[in-house]
Amino acid sequence: MSAFDADLALQKAIYARLSGDAPLAALVAGRIYDNVPADAGFPYMTLGEAQVSDWSTGDSEGGEHRLTFHVYSRGGGRAETKTILGAINAALHDAGLTPEGARLVGMRFLDAETRREPDGITWRGTIRLRALTEITE
Template sequence: MRDHESALQQALIAHLRADSAIRALLGEPARVWDQAPRDVDWPWLAVGRSESRPVAADGCGVEHTLSLRCASLFSGTEEARAVLAAVRAALHEATLEADGVRTVSIRAIYADVFRSNDQKRIWGVVRVRAVTEEI
């Protein structure tokens, strides 16, 4: 049985880094990571919470819910909203493949933009649902 979670994350990050709208917003190369480095330019996008469960008795299909977190220092919510919109567009029903696993379905199911408690940062969260299978 393949590692669906790692394969999906690898394919997701590669797909987002290759997207021209994401690169226009997050730089070249696009600042999309599993974990953002300490001293990083803003804005950036990182994979956050992730959960998965098998959807087939044979374990070959897996349903995933991932949260992608955008961080912005822009004075308003416009930049974070633009990043989330680009992420939704880039992922909607895309076919992602890595390490013998591909998406059957992927789409954004939730998005939220909010200020940090100190009012200095804007955070955006987009939750993604994906179903993967072995190829």
């Protein structure tokens, strides 16, 4: 297994956690996307950019993952966006995920931001987390 395989396994575990998190699912009406459909309703969240780098030690192979998630809101504005960002953080910060073929060492909140999109009616929130994995296979 490579760091890329561990990154994909982590993405799958994250998606399962987010889609199974009742408070978050209620806030976005289950609209949690990797690939946003053209007719997506608001609010919704997406799995955004991801970076993976080597985090191997002398004893094991591992990866450092920098993960980004986006929230898009209309009508509920900045408050709705921040509430959803908080739910994402609650679901993932120090989550006990079990990605296939890897062990999650930890996942921590890095930063978040909110801003109005150029269309003037959409708010976008971004939250970033850092995860460390050790390859077990």
